[in-house]
Amino acid sequence: MGILSRTPPNFFATPFGLTGLAGTWLALSHTANAPRALSAALYVLAAAVWLVLLAGYLARVTATRGRLMADLQDPVLSPFVSVIPIVAMQLGVGLHPDAPRTAMVIVDIALVVVIGLGGWLTGQWMTGNLDQDKFHPGYLLPTVAGGLLASTAATTVGQPGLGRVCFGIGIVCWLVIGSLMLQRLFFRPPLPTPLVPTMAIEVAPAPVGGLAWFALTPVPDTLAYGLAGYTILMVLAQIRLIPVYLRTPFTPGYWAFTFSYAAVATLAIRWLTVERPPAHQALSWLITLLLTALIGAIAIRSVMALAQNSYFPPPPPKTTAHESGHPR
Secondary structure (H helix, E strand, O other): OHHHHHOOHHHHHHHHHHHHHHHHHHHHHHHOOOOHHHHHHHHHHHHHHHHHHHHHHHHHHHHOOOHHHHHHHOOOOHHHHHHHHHHHHHHHHHHOOOOHHHHHHHHHHHHHHHHHHHHHHHHHHOOOOOOHHHOOHHHHHHHHHHHHHHHHHHHHOOOHHHHHHHHHHHHHHHHHHHHHHHHHHHHOOOOOHHHHHHHHHHHOHHHHHHHHHHHHOOOOOHHHHHHHHHHHHHHHHHHHOHHHHHOOOOOHHHHHHHHHHHHHHHHHHHHHHHHOOOOHHHHHHHHHHHHHHHHHHHHHHHHHHHHOOOOOOOOOOOOOHHHHOOOO
């Protein structure tokens, strides 16, 4: 597999972000007459990238015995493993308008993996071996993002009861993990430079939760307004972080921005449709185009890094026969 065999689990943020962009364009097609083909093409692109990365990651975990368990126990990488089935679940949602039965099967299988993996990781964290300074916003992915996205996915494919169950998982885990995360960011040393872009994940739970609640309760209620309010607060916090992001060198970690901001954009379009202010369709188009420009810029920068052979992590050092304890 060559270079692909060095695929770490955090690389799945790329197809994750592409599914987010596809979802935003899908929302725009429902509310502002955007071409449905654009969202369909983005879902196909996300599926292709996911499959390529999956092949690379499988090569990674099969090349070294115990590699998968090591990733699941790694204090930095373990939360990102959950993105693999989360993307599959999102692809099922994207397939739903064209093949609802197949979409339901994909969503249900991926949902079981997402929730199961979230439970396993929660048990792993409960062993008490976590280092608070290695705690990062990616820990919101397995159960918070996983639960809330599973809620939207289940409701979308016609299983609102399951959607409510998953909504409960996501919201309660957000209250717990989100509080611990802010405590770490507020009172402990700054995140290591490669993890700085993960602070963009902090903006995601409120809009992802808002979209899940809209799927369950189309008419806005107090909870919907509350989630919208917290989304606004966290977007303002992200504005304050712009100078921090600008000082951070580009890495694949910048894909953390993509799904988070796509969730904000999609929720904004949903609210514009509800409130219908003047030029709401034009505003929806503007939001979608700005999001597309941001993700396009990250994609272009990623391609440049690939061309410069600086995108993938370097290969592990080779162990000599002397170092391994075996005779030459």
